[in-house]
Amino acid sequence: MNKIKLSLILLSSILMGCSDKPRKVLLIKQWHLAPSQVTLNIDSSKQLPQFENQKDIFLKLSTLIESNKVDAVVSEGCEGEIDKEFNLQF
Secondary structure, eight states: OOHHHHHHHHHHHHHHHTOSSOOOOOOOOOOOOOTTOOOOOHHHHTTSTTHHHHHHHHHHHHHHHHTTOOSOOOOOSOSSOOOTTOOOOO
């Protein structure tokens, strides 16, 4: 079993066991950028074919968070917090 499937099973078990309240897990397929893709230039990044997918995911999660419809967001990807100082490329 690969690590992602195992992580999802463990996450689901944890969420389901935390409360008597019914829980839902939403999986969103992401169209990843290539590891060498530089996205520091916002205008050129908007021209990438993945832009619409990335934007839609952000807007969906933002809406769910703002409306208090999620208790947690778990994302597979880079380690560490991505902020204005983040400069690693993956």
